[in-house]
Amino acid sequence: MSVTSPRRSPGSGGAWGRLSIAGKQIVWAWAFLALPVAFFAIVRFYPTLEAFYLSLTDWDLLSEPRLVGFDNYRKLFADPVFWQVFRNTFAYLIFGTPIAIVLSFVIAYYLDRVTFLHGTIRALYFLPYLTTAAAMAWVWRWFYQPPPIGVINGLLGAAGISAQPFLRSVDQALPAIMLTAIWAHLGFQIIIFMAGLRAIPASYYEAARIDGLGEGAILARITIPLLKPTTVFLVVFSSIGFLRIFDQVYNMTSNDPGGPLNSTKPLVLMIYQTAFSSYQMGYAAAQTVVLFAILFSISMAQLWILRNR
């Protein structure tokens, strides 16, 4: 590309001609980067900033937005439904993430040692991850039905246990949905954990065995500490997943989205309903800003943990 520049007349190509090759490469690099940067700025960053502005207005799609200060936030923090939804969101996070991580680690740890049908078993665990969340949610919705059609209640009945309401219960609905979310992402987490396990050099284990360490000690002193980057990644990934949970909840309780008496409603579903059922765009934007703050602080915590190690 630089071949053409010496032939240019001094008047038109002066600035370009004076650039070194490294300088020209930088200009070219930015020229190519400009498109994705502009795209991200318009599609990602601008709407994000706009959401902050909208959260201070009463925009309802139909009339021009009017600035109302922090009214939306005051209303939000005084709304009992918001606090219920807040508790639900953190229930998904606080119970879902540890269960998912421990379960996937245990499965990965033992699956790693299985050689018989290893590939098939791994594929079976990974299969749910490939399926559309909405389709899975509907299958689970039918599993959870009351008798005579619910599969789980059918099994419970065969075992002599009385039928459970599951999705029609204010206490059981959230755990029932959480379970399907854990199940859906298990395969992905197992694969990542197994990759982490395989990355630990076999020589460490050999050395430990020569030194006479037991399996428990090897697990506690070698495997788990060396898996920390993998674990941190999965914890953060899974946390963000649970904080953004929507598909499962919406599809499993679509008769009354968010479950009976909002018992399963997460923040994202509340935002969706505020924006697209009630058309209170300003209020929905305020909820989005709160969700953003939560996700942001959790991501910052992740960086802090990584830096600390």
Next chain:
Amino acid sequence: MSFAKVARRSFLASVMAFGIFGVGAGRAQAVEIQYWQYVFDTRVQAMTELIKQFEAANPDITVKQVTFPYADYQTRLIAAKAAGRGPEVMQLFYGWLDTFIAGKLVQPLPKAVFKDAEIERDFFPIVSAMKRGGQYYGLPTAVRCMALFYNKDLFQKAGLDPDKPPQTLDELVAAAKAIVKRDAAGNFQQVGMALDIARQDHNWWREILLRQYGGESYSADGAKVAYDTEAGSRSLAFYTGLQKVHHVGQEGFMDEGQAAFRSGLAGMVVDGTFRIASYKTIQGFKWGVAELPTQDGRKANFGSYFANAIGASATGEKLAAAEKFLAFISSEKAMNVWLEKVGELPARRAVALTEANIKDPIYGPFIRGLDYASTPPMVDEAAQRQVSIDMINAVLLKDTPIKEALSAAAAREQAILDKFKAR
């Protein structure tokens, strides 16, 4: 225009683009108007047929039908308005009218073409729910009301007369008790009454049971919630008692009430005219329709409808075409097509109240119910429905005392009404 505003508009325009693509082509000299409704197979087919007839009679007008899934429909209309490209004629639920007028989505019907006196003479009185400040904003093709669907085979098996459906609420409970079947563990195998709060039962409670127990849902001007009364408690106790006291049904049985009835596992279900077409495909058993059972001799019914209105943006020759089209789809001819294809009741008395219709074993009970049906004003149908759903769930799932649940619901719904009024 500020950048923010332009950006918002173009965002909305691109949201709309999916619905608009492919609509541009048409005969060059013809006026083209758009008709929007939500997706419901029989309704779309009926409208396609009506458009064909209309275009044959008006070769200078082309009508494009654009449809959206029900869950998106209102959003699409509002987004289209914000983007400045709404339809010329649209279908809207009567309960959305206040929102749509406030948002300038619709314009009043011109009195020269649609005369008040003629509307009031020819249509069922529930059409008045489309009137604001002396102006009609839309006309329905069809109206809907409720009735009791019952499974004749299950009646017979339970030793009941399949030609004598329950006439009172007491008889309903007795029949339901005779039909219920449970397994050894006490789980329902078959319910007497299919319960479905989110679909139609909230209407059955608020607009029918409440009135039959002597109450009212709202004050006459629609500004105040009026059900936090003795009648409110008694009607709510009756409804929740079907599950809690009489154990004749269970919310969530077979996932949905209509599914329970269709599968032949429910003796009865309260549902609307719009369900007729679907139930007509039932092969496994015989079913019948009855007027809603009464209490203390009081009859009540809930009439509702989707009306057709003219979009606020229509002007000039498009407005003239829209008026013509609206007049056609509100005509007697169109109503007969709608009745035949969709199974919904004609909105004009002369078309509905024919000898054949009144005697019809399926349409008859609905048409008789239409005569005393009420159509309460609603400001935010979805939010108000949610209040009723939550109230019933509180009683069923949390054992909240009836009066407490009722008062909480009344306060919540009043806040919705007040907020709307303040706007």
